[in-house]
Amino acid sequence: MVIAVLLGSVRSERMGERAAKWVSAELRKRGHEVVLVDAAVLQLPLLDKMWKEIKGSADPEYAELREKLRPLAELYARVDGYCIVSAEYNHSVPPGLTNLIDYFLEEYGFRPSAIVCYSAGAYGGVRAAMQLRAMLCEVGMPSIPSLQAIPKIGSALTEDGVALVPALERAGKFFDEFEWYMRAMAVERAKGVPY
Numbered sequence: 348m349v350i351a352v353l354l355g356s357v358r359s360e361r362m363g364e365r366a367a368k369w370v371s372a373e374l375r376k377r378g379h380e381v382v383l384v385d386a387a388v389l390q391l392p393l394l395d396k397m398w399k400e401i402k403g404s405a406d407p408e409y410a411e412l413r414e415k416l417r418p419l420a421e422l423y424a425r426v427d428g429y430c431i432v433s434a435e436y437n438h439s440v441p442p443g444l445t446n447l448i449d450y451f452l453e454e455y456g457f458r459p460s461a462i463v464c465y466s467a468g469a470y471g472g473v474r475a476a477m478q479l480r481a482m483l484c485e486v487g488m489p490s491i492p493s494l495q496a497i498p499k500i501g502s503a504l505t506e507d508g509v510a511l512v513p514a515l516e517r518a519g520k521f522f523d524e525f526e527w528y529m530r531a532m533a534v535e536r537a538k539g540v541p542y
């Protein structure tokens with residue numbers, strides 16, 4: 348399976364990279380092709396125009412943005428699933444992640460998403476994950492039932508994304524479920540999509 352891991356945390360001292368490294372390594376261990384889409388590397392401006400509004404235009408004002416977004420469009424066309432790595436800001440979805448997601452829409456369709464949420468505190472970002480679920484459904488990548496929450500991320504993962512807590516070493520059910528949904532939806536996508 349081909350999986351895009353979306354990381355929307357852009358703070359200079361962000362913890363999200365740890366979660367993205369951990370989940371990417373776990374998915375690669377299971378034989379998947381994993382591509383990290385990192386909002387901090389992409390440096391996308393706050394949304395002005397979506398990909399669909401600029402992809403066919405030659406407007407020089409959007410030339411740089413087009414070249415940043417084109418590889419994402421090509422990636423999203425071939426992925427089987429999205430792994431969304433989300434912090435919790437004010438009990439909600441971090442704006443950098445929303446901004447990253449908002450650039451595309453139809454490209455996400457008919458593929459499952461799996462949420463890896465985290466926070467500095469004991470709840471592991473689950474309040475953000477509940478709101479994220481509504482957004483992911485709306486953009487066409489409904490989330491699988493299981494969540495992978497990472498409480499106290501600073502002590503749960505090393506900077507290199509190595510798990511320090513047994514709960515993360517027992518995340519098999521989450522990945523098994525994600526793979527099931529990716530396989531199932533790939534079969535139906537191959538037969539055609541309703542729109």
Ligand SMILES: Cc1cc2nc3c(=O)[nH]c(=O)nc-3n(C[C@H](O)[C@H](O)[C@H](O)COP(=O)(O)O)c2cc1C
Pocket residue numbers: 356357358360361362363364434435436437438439465466467468469470471472500
């Ligand atoms: C603006 C902001 C709001 C936050 N709000 C919450 C919150 O509502 N609940 C929580 O558990 N942690 C909250 N935190 C702490 C984050 O869980 C912690 O800083 C985490 O590392 C953020 O992810 P990041 O480092 O990838 O940006 C907040 C952090 C920031 C910067």
